[in-house]
Amino acid sequence: MENAIKLNIDYASEFVAQDSLMAILKEINAAKRLIDAKTGAGGEFLGWVDLPRDYDREEFKRIQLAAKKIRKQARILVVIGIGGSYLGAKAVLDALSPYYHKGRRLEIVFAGQNMSATYLRELSEYVKTKDFAINVISKSGTTTEPAIAFRIFKKLLEEKYGLEAAKERIYVTTDKTKGALRVLAAQNGYETFVVPDDIGGRYSVLTAVGLLPIAAGGINIRDLMKGAAEARSIYRKNNGLENNVHKYVAIRNLLYRKGYAVEMQVTYEPKLATLAEWWKQLFGESEGKDGQGLFVASATFSTDLHSLGQYIQEGKKILFESVVRIENPERDIVLEKEGSDLDGLNYLAGKTVSEVNDQAFLGTLLAHHEGQVPNVVFTLSELDAKSVGHLLYFFEYACGLSGYVLGINPFNQPGVEAYKQNMFALLGKPGYENLRAKLQKKNG
Numbered sequence: 001m002e003n004a005i006k007l008n009i010d011y012a013s014e015f016v017a018q019d020s021l022m023a024i025l026k027e028i029n030a031a032k033r034l035i036d037a038k039t040g041a042g043g044e045f046l047g048w049v050d051l052p053r054d055y056d057r058e059e060f061k062r063i064q065l066a067a068k069k070i071r072k073q074a075r076i077l078v079v080i081g082i083g084g085s086y087l088g089a090k091a092v093l094d095a096l097s098p099y100y101h102k103g104r105r106l107e108i109v110f111a112g113q114n115m116s117a118t119y120l121r122e123l124s125e126y127v128k129t130k131d132f133a134i135n136v137i138s139k140s141g142t143t144t145e146p147a148i149a150f151r152i153f154k155k156l157l158e159e160k161y162g163l164e165a166a167k168e169r170i171y172v173t174t175d176k177t178k179g180a181l182r183v184l185a186a187q188n189g190y191e192t193f194v195v196p197d198d199i200g201g202r203y204s205v206l207t208a209v210g211l212l213p214i215a216a217g218g219i220n221i222r223d224l225m226k227g228a229a230e231a232r233s234i235y236r237k238n239n240g241l242e243n244n245v246h247k248y249v250a251i252r253n254l255l256y257r258k259g260y261a262v263e264m265q266v267t268y269e270p271k272l273a274t275l276a277e278w279w280k281q282l283f284g285e286s287e288g289k290d291g292q293g294l295f296v297a298s299a300t301f302s303t304d305l306h307s308l309g310q311y312i313q314e315g316k317k318i319l320f321e322s323v324v325r326i327e328n329p330e331r332d333i334v335l336e337k338e339g340s341d342l343d344g345l346n347y348l349a350g351k352t353v354s355e356v357n358d359q360a361f362l363g364t365l366l367a368h369h370e371g372q373v374p375n376v377v378f379t380l381s382e383l384d385a386k387s388v389g390h391l392l393y394f395f396e397y398a399c400g401l402s403g404y405v406l407g408i409n410p411f412n413q414p415g416v417e418a419y420k421q422n423m424f425a426l427l428g429k430p431g432y433e434n435l436r437a438k439l440q441k442k443n444g
């Protein structure tokens with residue numbers, strides 16, 4: 001099977017000891033055994049490992065039908081969710097949709113990922129004059145941000161269409177049996193989809209969590225799953241450093257041990273910027289524990305070469321880059337000769353914009369490498385549903401392995417609770433009286 005992703009670590013490997021790449025393989029193999037046997041920390045959340053092979057075909061068909069129905073009944077789909085409950089869908093939609101959607105049948109907008117009143121008010125005003133539907137996504141069914149957004153948009157929908165007709169426009173993705181959303185869906189007869197018990201939010205893009213909005217956006221989810229299935233059969237093999245996931249996990253952990261504590265995912269294709277957001281959540285929430293973990297950041301070049309570029313080239317040597325690039329861009333533009341060459345660009349006549357972008361990549365790679373910034377380069381032949389599915393699985397598997405190499409549980413997120421507890425106490429939620437008193441004292 002031909003690998004849809006090429007990985008080049010030549011511009012990074014000289015920053016680590018020559019024999020360390022082989023040496024760390026032992027740790028990666030041990031991590032792999034934990035995943036295979038499901039005996040590592042959080043081993044009950046490994047449903048994503050075989051998902052591309054074992055996914056629920058019946059639900060998959062229902063997702064495709066629901067997507068079709070949404071496209072018929074609405075001009076806007078409001079996807080409500082936060083963290084793993086929206087980032088994967090947004091990442092895939094942004095990667096695979098045209099930049100400008102004018103005239104498209106269905107527009108997909110997101111809510112519940114922030115609590116800006118201005119955002120919610122302006123989005124409400126934008127959607128209420130058009131036909132719309134809602135896909136509310138929350139595994140727990142109790143997360144504050146999406147719960148608030150759902151209240152607002154459900155009310156809007158009920159006012160617009162009436163109680164009964166509104167029910168036909170609400171699609172719920174949540175736990176199979178538990179949680180407030182499950183109860184509400186049963187009471188009202190909303191169509192529901194399942195977030196499997198053994199898959200945590202940030203690993204759920206290939207479940208109904210991601211698939212319904214992605215399919216509604218007109219993306220071929222069968223191809224997406226095919227790409228992930230291909231990746232699964234390639235990377236689950238135990239073939240040392242020939243396995244690109246092993247290679248990536250090895251180099252990022254070795255660089256981390258050498259003091260490169262920041263990994264910056266870089267793309268030269270702005271369509272991939274949200275995929276970097278998804279990747280940041282995946283790795284950040286999985287690895288940042290027990291005072292450890294790489295800090296994950298992202299940048300879009302050449303845009304950010306004019307903001308972050310100075311720091312990367314000459315600032316503190318704490319970061320390395322992992323570049324995700326597309327070999328054959330979807331579209332191109334040939335640069336033409338002009339009579340007067342005032343801007344001095346006639347030397348580019350006959351070249352395409354993507355050729356210029358490629359040389360910007362190469363020039364940056366060489367400059368940053370020269371500036372002691374290690375670079376890892378992923379190359380995708382094409383930006384299509386299959387290669388994106390492949391990439392999603394690649395990073396999920398790398399994250400699971402890398403977390404175990406770091407010695408942490410990559411499948412929980414205890415640190416996310418601290419702000420929630422304080423927020424509940426400050427808002428006066430019953431049961432939080434003592435914490436509220438403590439916080440008020442602290443805050444003067």
Ligand code: PA5
Nearest residue numbers: 083084085138139140143201202
């Ligand atoms: O990765 C995770 O588990 C989190 O980011 C969750 O997806 C996020 O907190 C939303 O949780 P829920 O789907 O329960 O509303």
